[in-house]
Amino acid sequence: MNLSLFVQCLVNGIMIGGIYALVSSGFTLILGVMKIFNFAQGQFYMLGAFVTYGVSVALGMPYLVALIISILSMGVLGILVYIGIIRWTYSGFFQTVLATVGFSTIAKQTSLLTFGYREKVLPAVVRGIINVSDVTLSGGKLFIIFVAILIMVSLHFFMKRKVGTSMRTVAESIDVASLLGISPTRIFWLTMGIGCGLSGIAGGLIAPVLCASVLMGEHIFIMALLVVAIGGMGSMTGALLASFVIGIVESFAYQFVGELNLVAIFILLAVIIYFRPGGLLGKPLPIPTAE
Amino acid sequence: MRHPIRITGLSLLVLLLVLLPWIADKYSLQLIIYVMTYSMLALGFSLCWKARLIRVDLAGYWAIGAYATGMLMTKAGWSYWPTIAAGGFIAAIIAWGVGSLTIPRGGLVFFSFAMLVSLVIQQTVAASNFFGGWAGIESMPPPAIGSFVFRGKTEYYFLGLFLLSINFVTYYLLYDSRIGRAWTAIGSGVGFAKSLGVNVVRYRLFAVIISSFFCAVSGSYLASYQMYIIPDSFGFYQSIMIQMFSLVGGLNSFLAGPLVGAAIMTFIPEYLKVTAEIEPILTAVVIILVILFMPLGILGLVRRWWRSSIVIRMRSKLTIRST
Numbered sequence: 001m002n003l004s005l006f007v008q009c010l011v012n013g014i015m016i017g018g019i020y021a022l023v024s025s026g027f028t029l030i031l032g033v034m035k036i037f038n039f040a041q042g043q044f045y046m047l048g049a050f051v052t053y054g055v056s057v058a059l060g061m062p063y064l065v066a067l068i069i070s071i072l073s074m075g076v077l078g079i080l081v082y083i084g085i086i087r088w089t090y091s092g093f094f095q096t097v098l099a100t101v102g103f104s105t106i107a108k109q110t111s112l113l114t115f116g117y118r119e120k121v122l123p124a125v126v127r128g129i130i131n132v133s134d135v136t137l138s139g140g141k142l143f144i145i146f147v148a149i150l151i152m153v154s155l156h157f158f159m160k161r162k163v164g165t166s167m168r169t170v171a172e173s174i175d176v177a178s179l180l181g182i183s184p185t186r187i188f189w190l191t192m193g194i195g196c197g198l199s200g201i202a203g204g205l206i207a208p209v210l211c212a213s214v215l216m217g218e219h220i221f222i223m224a225l226l227v228v229a230i231g232g233m234g235s236m237t238g239a240l241l242a243s244f245v246i247g248i249v250e251s252f253a254y255q256f257v258g259e260l261n262l263v264a265i266f267i268l269l270a271v272i273i274y275f276r277p278g279g280l281l282g283k284p285l286p287i288p289t290a291e
Numbered sequence: 292m293r294h295p296i297r298i299t300g301l302s303l304l305v306l307l308l309v310l311l312p313w314i315a316d317k318y319s320l321q322l323i324i325y326v327m328t329y330s331m332l333a334l335g336f337s338l339c340w341k342a343r344l345i346r347v348d349l350a351g352y353w354a355i356g357a358y359a360t361g362m363l364m365t366k367a368g369w370s371y372w373p374t375i376a377a378g379g380f381i382a383a384i385i386a387w388g389v390g391s392l393t394i395p396r397g398g399l400v401f402f403s404f405a406m407l408v409s410l411v412i413q414q415t416v417a418a419s420n421f422f423g424g425w426a427g428i429e430s431m432p433p434p435a436i437g438s439f440v441f442r443g444k445t446e447y448y449f450l451g452l453f454l455l456s457i458n459f460v461t462y463y464l465l466y467d468s469r470i471g472r473a474w475t476a477i478g479s480g481v482g483f484a485k486s487l488g489v490n491v492v493r494y495r496l497f498a499v500i501i502s503s504f505f506c507a508v509s510g511s512y513l514a515s516y517q518m519y520i521i522p523d524s525f526g527f528y529q530s531i532m533i534q535m536f537s538l539v540g541g542l543n544s545f546l547a548g549p550l551v552g553a554a555i556m557t558f559i560p561e562y563l564k565v566t567a568e569i570e571p572i573l574t575a576v577v578i579i580l581v582i583l584f585m586p587l588g589i590l591g592l593v594r595r596w597w598r599s600s601i602v603i604r605m606r607s608k609l610t611i612r613s614t
Contacts, residue, residue: 260418
């Protein structure tokens with residue numbers, strides 16, 4: 001393995017890790033604050049990619065506008081799913097799981113009927129190539145890394161502000177939050193909006209590099225789940241750390257074992273679960289059962 | 292003869308089940324064979340739900356059974372019967388490993404880790420050429436006893452009925468025993484069960500192992516009936532379907548619920564003639580509607596109606612007496 005291949009693997013890993021970080025931090029936010037296992041997270045990612053495709057190619061708007069529209073529309077859709085389905089099934093963990101599974105199936109099959117199996121190709125946004133001695137880097141990948149890190153940093157500062165603190169209070173205890181004058185319902189709306197919007201922007205970012213396809217949602221959901229299991233349930237920093245670890249491991253494992261790279265990550269997860277049950281940076285969340 | 296009505300009903304049911312291949316047409320018989328396969332899976336889901344473990348990984352163990360049968364029959368040249376047990380034991384060992392690693396760490400860890408296990412099983416099997424890749428295993432020999440070869444749907448119906456009744460009776464005996472009462476105690480509350488001296492982890496582990504075993508049995512039955520296996524039929528969507536069967540039948544009816552749910556949710560889409568693309572949408576809509584309006588499932592509804600009608604009858608008797 002020469003230097004050029006090594007650096008390319010590393011950049012690919014960091015890029016994929018950034019996308020995983022966006023999706024899985026939304027996932028872990030919803031899991032931590034609302035105690036909902038959001039199976040539809042991957043489908044929001046898929047829909048985000050398609051919204052970006054539709055706005056930038058079919059309507060001919062600039063890419064950045066398409067990205068903003070995709071994050072906003074996915075956030076609104078997430079809030080609508082919360083109001084329409086999840087709020088009425090809040091009786092138990094299992095019920096909410098099945099409700100999000102139901103929504104995710106509906107979203108996937110409807111977009112399959114609408115768009116078909118064919119991949120939709122977006123024109124590349126950033127075309128440049130950076131050459132440093134014999135290492136070649138594509139500008140599109142660096143752009144994704146830049147935007148992902150920008151969003152993660154702003155999310156970090158958002159969680160430090162008053163709204164973010166009240167979110168963490170609701171995550172600790174709904175009763176205490178209500179006593180302190182925080183409306184849990186509003187926080188749930190906000191969490192759902194931010195969580196699904198993060199998925200939407202991840203889909204919009206990845207669409208020009210990989211193509212937009214209906215089947216992309218399932219793979220990213222598996223990866224987000226792995227990230228959250230390794231990083232710790234409900235821990236944002238853990239998710240961030242684990243996404244980059246998984247992205248880099250996946251990228252290098254693909255070079256050596258090909259299609260079996262999922263097994264490599266899975267073995268890593270089994271070792272981590274054995275030594276740290278709650279993941280790298282988390283404690284095991286209690287599972288609220290039904291009835 | 293303590294329960295004459297119950298015994299008469301049971302013997303009528305057995306008679307009906309034995310005569311069914313000659314009553315039903317070929318198409319319905321095929322659907323019934325699928326219902327029996329799904330029932331064995333849904334029974335496993337309900338068993339774990341009794342101990343309050345949510346399983347979204349049963350399709351993985353289903354795949355283990357199917358692939359054990361397929362690989363051992365085509366590559367190693369075994370006969371059909373030992374492969375059932377082999378698949379079951381492989382699944383039980385994997386379930387033991389997964390369970391003993393994750394069950395002590397809480398329900399959510401088990402839930403997500405087990406789901407990953409099933410997805411990894413599917414992806415690995417599909418990606419490696421040793422297991423036939425995405426094309427799967429084809430042209431498996433049919434099972435045979437001596438010179439008698441299983442060819443028609445009737446033979447497979449009876450094979451399935453035999454396996455399903457073993458499964459059903461095992462679960463019935465378990466529910467009626469000390470183990471089943473321990474599961475009931477865990478279902479009422481983990482802390483409550485612990486205070487009664489129930490070893491929660493060990494009983495949950497046992498639930499996981501036994502249900503995985505019977506899922507693998509169901510998988511080898513499916514493989515022998517279809518005579519081919521493809522990895523696509525053991526995906527995440529199938530695990531969700533299994534949950535839906537238990538949910539529609541009734542989550543609190545651990546034995547009859549899965550059977551009723553599997554029968555209803557297999558026959559209705561077939562008679563509505565929905566295509567393969569629309570069927571998942573129908574499934575999802577049914578799931579959401581059942582959660583919203585019928586949280587205890589069809590049997591829960593029937594049971595409530597039965598009780599309320601008894602209460603009304605009793606009340607009317609009381610009023611007659613008082614007047």
